[in-house]
Amino acid sequence: MKSVTIVKIGGNIVDKPDALQYFLNNFQKYEGPKVLIHGGGAIATQLSKDLGIEVKMHKGRRITDEATLKLVTMVYAGLINKQIVASLQKIGCNALGLCGADGDCVPATKRKASSIDWGFVGDVDPKKINVSLLHSLLAKGITPVFCAITHDGNGSLLNTNADTMASSIAVALASEYYVRLIYCFEKDGVLSDPNDNDSLIPLITQNSYSQLLDEGKVVDGMIPKLDNAFLALREGVAEVIIKHADNLLNDRETLLKL
DSSP states (O other): OOEEEEEEEOHHHHTOHHHHHHHHHHHHTOOSOEEEEEOOHHHHHHHHHHHTOOOEEETTEEEBOHHHHHHHIIIIIIIIHHHHHHHHHHTTOOEEEEOTTGGGOSBOEEOOOSSSOOBSBEEOOGGGSOHHHHHHHHHTTOEEEEOSEEEOSSSOEEEOOHHHHHHHHHHHHTTTSEEEEEEEESSSSOBSSTTOGGGBOOEEEHHHHHHHHHTTOSOTTHHHHHHHHHHHHHTTOSEEEEEEGGGTTSSOSEEEEO
16 A cells, blocks of 8 residues: 655644744655645734634634634635745656645535534535545646635635644545645644653554553643544544644654554
């Protein structure tokens, strides 16, 4: 079975030109098919403030009204996505920038309002992802670069969480590839003490994750990230890794396995 590496980077990388270029130089060195998914929340948040558009968040997720949707589409699918693609082309990686609407790659369903009206937020079903198109691109040596803008099939764009976008694409490709999913963020991996980089946990299984939750060693935004990761593993993804973007080519990381 062929392997594919899927890497997700966040706004803490894409809004720092030197850090982004360092990451992309390392990303380019991965051999074989690869996919990059990026966020860009930090840039979107700052631009929202500059334009007087209220930023509404709930548990780290962006509530997306009509004005916010226009802004994040311009920032994610435009400025950030195309800058990353141009930077990859510069170093010899033939990349293609995409949002979920392009080629009907990642359709989504608008999240229904419950106690919170999320606005134009999309939830993705991995079974509906256009795997044949992705397979064709990867077979031609093209590296897809996805922002987290999706579409509902009825002409409306939707804002989807980038972590979810990455895990959904990983699950969709798992039927044809050995998939390694890498989440890059601002820590070296999962830490038992968020303030101590020496407290890295090198391996987390489903059982040890439950224990870490009970002990209160995994909290806040790390919980949905790990929940997402174990869901991907249960759906066929071979490996999930959490690490700092600067460590892309070394083994200082947290490996998740069932």
